[in-house]
Amino acid sequence: MVRIIGFFVGLFFAVGALWAFANGAYNAATDPAEKTAESEFHRHPKPLHLASDGPFGKFDNQQVQRGYQVYKEVCKACHSLNHVAFRDLAELGYTEAEVKAEAAQWTVPGIDPNTGEETTRPGTPTDHFPKPFANDVAARAANHNAIPPDLSLMAKAREGGAAYIYSLLTGFTDPATYKNEHGQSLKQAFPDFTTPQGLYFNPYFANLNLAMPPPLTSDGQVTYEDGTKSTVDQMAQDVAAFLVWTSEPSLAKRHQTGWPVLGFLLFATVLAYLSKKQVWASAKARRD
Amino acid sequence: MSFPWAQHYEPKVPFMRWLDEKLPLPRLVYNAIGGGYPVPRNLNYMWNFGVLAGFCLVLQIVTGVILAMHYAANATVAFDSTEHIMRDVNWGWMLRYAHANGASAFFVVIYLHIFRGFFYGSYKAPREMVWLLGVVIFLLMMATAFMGYVLPWGQMSFWGAKVITGLFGAIPFVGEPIQIWLLGGYAPDNAALNRFFSLHFLLPFVIAGVVILHIWALHIPGSSNPTGVEVKSESDTVPFHPYYTAKDGFGLGVFLIIYCAFVFFMPNALGHPDNYIPANPLSTPALIVPEWYFWPFYAILRAFTADFFFVPAKLMGVMAMFASILVWFFLPWLDRSPVRSGHYRPLFRKFFYVLILDVLVLGYCGGSHAEEPYLMLSQIAAMYYFAHFLIILPIISSFERPEPLPFSITEAVLGSDKKAVLGENTTPAT
Numbered sequence: 001m002v003r004i005i006g007f008f009v010g011l012f013f014a015v016g017a018l019w020a021f022a023n024g025a026y027n028a029a030t031d032p033a034e035k036t037a038e039s040e041f042h043r044h045p046k047p048l049h050l051a052s053d054g055p056f057g058k059f060d061n062q063q064v065q066r067g068y069q070v071y072k073e074v075c076k077a078c079h080s081l082n083h084v085a086f087r088d089l090a091e092l093g094y095t096e097a098e099v100k101a102e103a104a105q106w107t108v109p110g111i112d113p114n115t116g117e118e119t120t121r122p123g124t125p126t127d128h129f130p131k132p133f134a135n136d137v138a139a140r141a142a143n144h145n146a147i148p149p150d151l152s153l154m155a156k157a158r159e160g161g162a163a164y165i166y167s168l169l170t171g172f173t174d175p176a177t178y179k180n181e182h183g184q185s186l187k188q189a190f191p192d193f194t195t196p197q198g199l200y201f202n203p204y205f206a207n208l209n210l211a212m213p214p215p216l217t218s219d220g221q222v223t224y225e226d227g228t229k230s231t232v233d234q235m236a237q238d239v240a241a242f243l244v245w246t247s248e249p250s251l252a253k254r255h256q257t258g259w260p261v262l263g264f265l266l267f268a269t270v271l272a273y274l275s276k277k278q279v280w281a282s283a284k285a286r287r288d
Numbered sequence: 289m290s291f292p293w294a295q296h297y298e299p300k301v302p303f304m305r306w307l308d309e310k311l312p313l314p315r316l317v318y319n320a321i322g323g324g325y326p327v328p329r330n331l332n333y334m335w336n337f338g339v340l341a342g343f344c345l346v347l348q349i350v351t352g353v354i355l356a357m358h359y360a361a362n363a364t365v366a367f368d369s370t371e372h373i374m375r376d377v378n379w380g381w382m383l384r385y386a387h388a389n390g391a392s393a394f395f396v397v398i399y400l401h402i403f404r405g406f407f408y409g410s411y412k413a414p415r416e417m418v419w420l421l422g423v424v425i426f427l428l429m430m431a432t433a434f435m436g437y438v439l440p441w442g443q444m445s446f447w448g449a450k451v452i453t454g455l456f457g458a459i460p461f462v463g464e465p466i467q468i469w470l471l472g473g474y475a476p477d478n479a480a481l482n483r484f485f486s487l488h489f490l491l492p493f494v495i496a497g498v499v500i501l502h503i504w505a506l507h508i509p510g511s512s513n514p515t516g517v518e519v520k521s522e523s524d525t526v527p528f529h530p531y532y533t534a535k536d537g538f539g540l541g542v543f544l545i546i547y548c549a550f551v552f553f554m555p556n557a558l559g560h561p562d563n564y565i566p567a568n569p570l571s572t573p574a575l576i577v578p579e580w581y582f583w584p585f586y587a588i589l590r591a592f593t594a595d596f597f598f599v600p601a602k603l604m605g606v607m608a609m610f611a612s613i614l615v616w617f618f619l620p621w622l623d624r625s626p627v628r629s630g631h632y633r634p635l636f637r638k639f640f641y642v643l644i645l646d647v648l649v650l651g652y653c654g655g656s657h658a659e660e661p662y663l664m665l666s667q668i669a670a671m672y673y674f675a676h677f678l679i680i681l682p683i684i685s686s687f688e689r690p691e692p693l694p695f696s697i698t699e700a701v702l703g704s705d706k707k708a709v710l711g712e713n714t715t716p717a718t
Contacts (some may be wrong), residue, residue, distance in 0.1 A: 003682040006615075006622055006682060007679055009615075009674075013608050013670070013671075013678075014674045015609070018667070020592050022594075023594040024594075025681075028664070031661065083375060129524035141554060153564040156561060156564045157562070157565045161561075250375070254552055255552065258548065262545060262548055265545045268541055269542060273541070276534040281528055
């Protein structure tokens with residue numbers, strides 16, 4: 001009985017799937033999906049190699065500090081860094097005094113202890129980075145109706161991670177002359193393609209038009225304290241490295257912890273294998 | 289129950305004798321996973337995954353309980369509290385990665401365990417109850433994993449919850465009220481997040497309870513084995529301890545190496561980047577996908593794109609998705625071949641390999657965009673999936689000629705069975 005009912009249930013779903021397939025095939029044959037500019041001309045991130053890559057990776061403090069400088073002088077005008085506190089900067093090689101001094105340069109919201117009114121005060125190491133806009137409405141109003149996203153987790157929240165950030169920052173280009181990886185010209189393939197007013201063309205962005213104006217525009221925009229030449233490419237790489245750190249400050253510690261753990265497990269597993277062999281020796285001996 | 293030749297628990301120290309009279313817990317353990325449980329001597333490494341699944345459950349409960357001490361189930365702070373765990377809690381990043389990847393590891397183990405059962409006919413009499421309880425555990429695991437993925441309250445959490453609870457909306461007439469009742473609102477929000485957290489905490493303990501029943505039911509007939517031939521005499525078995533504790537210990541080591549490689553070196557490889565974006569009801573992600581372990585079922589859900597007779601496409605997909613798992617409940621009565629093991633079933637074996645390929649194709653399609661060619665591919669694969677369990681499996685036993693079975697497990701292992709016992713009295717097989 002189960003098999004008879006099962007047969008008809010199976011037939012129902014199998015034929016139902018076949019029917020859906022037939023419909024899909026008919027639609028695909030009569031009305032093939034049109035190619036879109038987004039699917040044909042979107043670019044995958046350029047390769048980017050950072051010191052934090054790979055199972056042995058740890059942060060290049062020098063580079064991350066430079067990236068922090070770029071954030072401070074360029075990105076912070078619009079982008080928040082909600083999950084990061086000033087005290088976290090100590091991990092980048094800043095001394096306690098330097099962290100204190102750094103935090104004090106920032107203005108954070110506070111409460112006037114005498115009146116209880118909202119006011120501002122210099123930051124302390126326990127404060128998180130302050131937000132550039134009071135709320136989402138203010139953020140929208142100042143940015144053509146687009147909210148600049150928080151950057152703390154950006155390197156983990158986008159396909160491609162740091163390479164995507166680096167590619168996006170250096171990827172702004174003119175749609176009129178843009179060609180994709182196969183050498184096809186956007187202008188020829190999609191003559192109607194336009195970048196709306198207030199948006200900027202960037203092939204690394206999913207729908208090609210981005211609300212963010214090119215933030216890194218000229219070499220030397222930031223003067224690095226360590227004397228590194230601040231080309232646009234260098235600044236983009238540095239800020240990508242910085243955002244890898246903000247997205248996971250524990251990354252280096254994770255890698256450092258992982259190796260002893262794996263080493264111990266490997267050792268324990270070899271021992272487990274040998275004891276298994278020994279235990280089974282009496283049972284296996286009968287094979288001979 | 290156990291075989292007559294099973295070793296007996298004999299407490300040696302006075303305290304253990306005293307305890308055995310008052311509360312024979314050590315006796316229970318001895319008879320369950322100690323020397324008192326005789327196990328077929330020919331189990332291969334596919335039989336490691338039951339113990340590993342138990343390990344994963346404990347791992348998830350331990351890491352989960354500690355995470356719950358730091359997590360806040362409130363829609364306004366849930367995302368931030370997850371990041372608080374990652375950044376401010378001592379070793380919080382390790383706990384969270386261990387828990388998130390632990391879920392994936394649990395499903396890897398459980399899928400291998402289930403497909404072991406498919407191939408070796410573990411679901412057949414006299415082990416139907418073991419199998420049924422196993423499917424119950426799997427369903428509970430799916431519910432637990434789904435609700436756990438909602439807790440970080442990222443984009444994929446929110447939209448995943450919306451899509452999955454939306455499935456109930458496909459039920460005619462009562463669907464929408466049920467959906468609103470389940471969510472405690474029209475869309476996932478604080479009410480849904482809170483109840484998901486509560487249930488996510490509760491269900492693992494329900495799973496633990498059903499696991500006890502699963503093991504209890506297993507110990508009545510005893511473990512199955514790769515030949516599918518039942519245990520006949522003492523020479524067919526070895527005591528669980530030390531033989532299988534030693535073997536499982538090695539298996540656990542291999543498992544932990546692979547698992548820890550994920551936790552420490554690629555903890556986000558199996559996750560979706562969108563879940564690091566806070567939940568936003570106003571912005572739909574380009575692609576809404578569940579975690580990888582649901583992809584095959586998700587592909588079946590989305591495969592039904594056309595209305596069929598009077599059944600709307602959406603309802604068709606929902607029914608098919610639930611049916612794709614519920615069909616496992618009927619497996620012991622669908623497959624009527626008296627031969628258990630796929631080793632001796634040439635035709636069944638071929639279809640089994642097609643099924644593995646089929647589920648992998650479904651998984652691949654389920655993780656991709658709902659567009660051609662993935663839809664057509666998943667439609668073909670869904671068709672085979674149902675045909676396999678409900679049409680092919682019930683009829684192949686009628687005309688399949690199984691290969692000759694060994695007389696006993698001992699013969700399968702040694703080449704001959706002289707009713708010999710283990711140990712030094714044995715003589716080499718000729």
